[in-house]
Amino acid sequence: MSPPDGGLPDLGDDDVLLAELGRALDRIDPVPAEATLMAVAAFELGHLDDELATLVADSLLDPAPLTRHEGPTIRLLSFTTEHLSLEIELGADGRTVLGAVSPAGVVDVEVEGASGALGTRSDDLGRFRLTLGQGWCRLRVRAAEASLVTPVIVR
Amino acid sequence: MTETDTAPRLPAMPPDFSDLVERARGGDADAWREMVEGLQGIVWRTVGGFGLSAEDRKDVFAASFCRLFERIDTIREPKKLPGWMATTTRNESLTLLRARQRVEPRDSLGEREAEAGSLDQGLLDLELVDALHRALDRLAPACRRLLELLTAEPPLTYDEIAETLEMPRGSIGPSRQRCLDRLRTSSELSAFRERSVG
Numbered sequence: 165m166s167p168p169d170g171g172l173p174d175l176g177d178d179d180v181l182l183a184e185l186g187r188a189l190d191r192i193d194p195v196p197a198e199a200t201l202m203a204v205a206a207f208e209l210g211h212l213d214d215e216l217a218t219l220v221a222d223s224l225l226d227p228a229p230l231t232r233h234e235g236p237t238i239r240l241l242s243f244t245t246e247h248l249s250l251e252i253e254l255g256a257d258g259r260t261v262l263g264a265v266s267p268a269g270v271v272d273v274e275v276e277g278a279s280g281a282l283g284t285r286s287d288d289l290g291r292f293r294l295t296l297g298q299g300w301c302r303l304r305v306r307a308a309e310a311s312l313v314t315p316v317i318v319r
Numbered sequence: 320m321t322e323t324d325t326a327p328r329l330p331a332m333p334p335d336f337s338d339l340v341e342r343a344r345g346g347d348a349d350a351w352r353e354m355v356e357g358l359q360g361i362v363w364r365t366v367g368g369f370g371l372s373a374e375d376r377k378d379v380f381a382a383s384f385c386r387l388f389e390r391i392d393t394i395r396e397p398k399k400l401p402g403w404m405a406t407t408t409r410n411e412s413l414t415l416l417r418a419r420q421r422v423e424p425r426d427s428l429g430e431r432e433a434e435a436g437s438l439d440q441g442l443l444d445l446e447l448v449d450a451l452h453r454a455l456d457r458l459a460p461a462c463r464r465l466l467e468l469l470t471a472e473p474p475l476t477y478d479e480i481a482e483t484l485e486m487p488r489g490s491i492g493p494s495r496q497r498c499l500d501r502l503r504t505s506s507e508l509s510a511f512r513e514r515s516v517g
Binding site for chain 2: 199300
């Protein structure tokens with residue numbers, strides 16, 4: 165706190181300076197209430213009754229891309245459980261999803277996340293197409309015999 | 320000037336997350352809410368060091384808590400939860416930075432909604448808050464990240480900060496000093512100090 169007489173706190177002292185910085189950030193950059201609400205809502209949204217799939221590949225995290233693109237590019241993600249696997253191609257716009265589930269077959273796909281929920285059904289080869297809303301999301305796949313839910317995807 | 324006015328913020332007792340983790344695993348929404356409230360300062364500060372847009376920052380913030388939810392059954396040592404959250408948040412921030420493929424300009428003062436100053440707060444104090452914030456924005460990213468983590472509540476240990484920032488524990492003290500020096504000698508703070516003296 166600044167001294168009430170209007171003088172300066174002793175900013176030459178590291179502890180005081182750090183405390184003043186913390187106080188400044190608390191004032192000028194508090195956690196927005198809507199962010200807190202989103203985090204609290206993750207609990208309601210997140211019923212993980214379906215098996216949580218493992219992310220096995222993400223082209224974004226490849227340590228050494230063969231070519232370096234300047235602009236955004238397609239991103240490939242693969243998820244798997246013991247019984248199902250899911251591959252998705254996230255378009256350069258970050259919203260268009262082409263997906264394929266194997267083993268092939270008709271599946272229901274749901275997206276849930278920051279923009280609410282939407283769903284679609286795949287063709288009989290397990291392929292589907294979706295357009296995602298803003299913000300984080302996860303995909304839920306329900307096949308005849310098995311289901312999976314992906315970890316949260318940040319994009 | 321009273322003693323408490325100038326004392327550095329006293330480190331609060333780190334909250335005990337064991338009970339909350341246990342209850343949240345059992346589906347207790349109130350326990351989850353308390354966990355969010357207890358950890359959100361750390362998560363917000365951690366993302367704050369990465370220069371993401373305001374929207375992306377909120378997104379990473381929410382996604383980090385989703386990650387906690389997904390993995391809550393694997394948290395074996397709830398005492399280490401603040402450090403675990405900081406590391407998880409850092410990883411999510413880096414992923415999104417990669418997705419953007421370039422560092423977007425950090426949200427400026429305009430985007431950070433400064434709350435209206437209370438009437439009892441002196442002009443000098445408001446100016447100090449503003450100067451500190453602008454000075455922090457102009458520091459090198461490594462310094463910004465360190466100082467954001469050092470001001471997080473509940474406080475992170477040096478071990479947790481070292482792990483989050485992938486730097487040796489022994490260099491945190493010297494880096495803290497160096498970064499605070501840069502902050503202190505920045506044009507924003509120097510100008511502020513000169514003006515308030517004069």
